[in-house]
Amino acid sequence: MIDNELKKKKDCMGCHACLNICPQGCISMESDSEGFWYPAVDYNKCIECSLCVKACPVINKTTVNNEPKAYACFNNNEKIRLESSSGGIFTLIAEQIIDEGGVVFGAGFDYDFELIHSYVETKEELAKFRGSKYVQSKIGDVYHQVKEFLKKGRKVLFSGTPCQTAGLKSYLGQTYDNLLCIDIVCHGVPSPKVFNKYIDYRESSVSSTTRRIAFRLKDEGWKRYSVSFIFNNDTEYLQTFRQDLYMRAFLKDVCLRPSCYACEFKSLHRQSDLTLADFWGIQNILPEMDDDKGTSLIFVNSDSGHSILDKIKDKIIYKEVDINQAVKYNSTAIKSASYNSKRDKFFADLDSMPFDQLVNKYCSDRMGVVIKRKGKSLIYRLLKKIGLLRIIKGVYKY
Known part of the structure; x- marks a missing residue:
């Protein structure tokens, strides 16, 4: 079933298609240790219809x-x-x-x-x-x-x-x-x-x-x-x-x-x-x-x-x-x-x-990235405060 088909976590994006299509309601979406949902199948209820596999958009591209x-x-x-x-x-x-x-x-x-x-x-x-x-x-x-x-x-x-x-x-x-x-x-x-x-x-x-x-x-x-x-x-x-x-x-x-x-x-x-x-x-x-x-x-x-x-x-x-x-x-x-x-x-x-x-x-961030970003932010705020930002945008526009 779906949990056996998608063997790697990178293959499942948690879309819930399998849960929605299961006629027995035997699929639940359970959180792993990182907090992401993955399908879990209750095999006591599963009738092996494979609809969950057929509905998976990763398996069926x-x-x-x-x-x-x-x-x-x-x-x-x-x-x-x-x-x-x-x-x-x-x-x-x-x-x-x-x-x-x-x-x-x-x-x-x-x-x-x-x-x-x-x-x-x-x-x-x-x-x-x-x-x-x-x-x-x-x-x-x-x-x-x-x-x-x-x-x-x-x-x-x-x-x-x-x-x-x-x-x-x-x-x-x-x-x-x-x-x-x-x-x-x-x-x-x-x-x-x-x-x-x-x-x-x-x-x-x-x-x-x-x-x-x-x-x-x-x-x-x-x-x-x-x-x-x-x-x-x-x-x-x-x-x-x-x-x-x-x-x-x-x-x-x-x-x-x-x-x-x-x-x-x-x-x-x-x-x-x-x-x-x-x-x-x-x-x-x-x-x-x-x-x-x-x-x-x-x-x-x-x-x-x-x-x-x-x-x-x-x-x-x-x-x-x-x-x-x-x-x-x-x-x-x-x-x-x-x-x-x-x-x-x-x-x-x-x-x-x-x-x-x-x-x-x-x-x-690395220190160089931080300094560069803070410099840009300071210039932006200064231009906005003294009213030059709108003028510069107007010149750039035309």
Whole structure:
């Protein structure tokens, strides 16, 4: 069965397709010592139907032959745009699906700050799906829920990582015209266990529980986004991403799932209808679309993707770009994260070391890198303070 077929942890990305398709309910997703989920089979219930193996998107790879188009764009609604990680495009697409009587699946935090996939049917509920969450989400039985809505004729928007989208498509086993899939340009998924350790560290530092977590506040701009915790004692932790302990570990690739270092789904030829990402490098390609409030990079991968984009085009600013030029600055679309040689030691010390000491031990930059980064930051802040930053951007634009 599936646990015997996937002999190495790097071959399983925890998509939950096997759990969803099992007719006996004998597959559970269990956390390993690093906090990542892997399938476990109860052989007392298993009837050896092999559906779990047939539903695995790694074992049964799908080849996509398409010619994706790339666009730079952002939402005309500045409030939604500023509340979003990049350009606020997901919200517009999700609202369109809801206007057409559909349902939207995405990842949001529950009350215990576990990231789970669920669905909403109203625009007011979309806020919980908005914004990046840098931790692996739990799919649960969501694929089964998607299928039930599709069979009833409801339009469904599913948003997730490329491997989660592949898991859904493999589970469904057929094409549905009423299904729209959005994936993201994914750097890799960190361990939920590491994330929980970080929450515990933050809460212990202020002697309070957490009320809200935001990974991508744009208080210092889109490119210098901040991580924010608001606690129930009405205090706030706020730090730029390069200084935040958790983001340092994430960006050093020290806490990612093993499969993320050799991702099977890094490609420009994707199973999703649309791919959303931050348009890093926009200042070099289309400086006129860079106001540091967030610009999205979209890959349109199918006719359905073109159709939904056409429906929202009056609500966005957009321009087609050369996809290869865009990928030049967004290489994680096609390249896996590099394996960090300190990863195993990081996880070995996870349970015994305070979180700040752990990150400082395994994720510190060389002194030269630190000095260079601080110099750039100082110049940026100075230019912004005296009003020259806007002038320089204007000159660069024209």
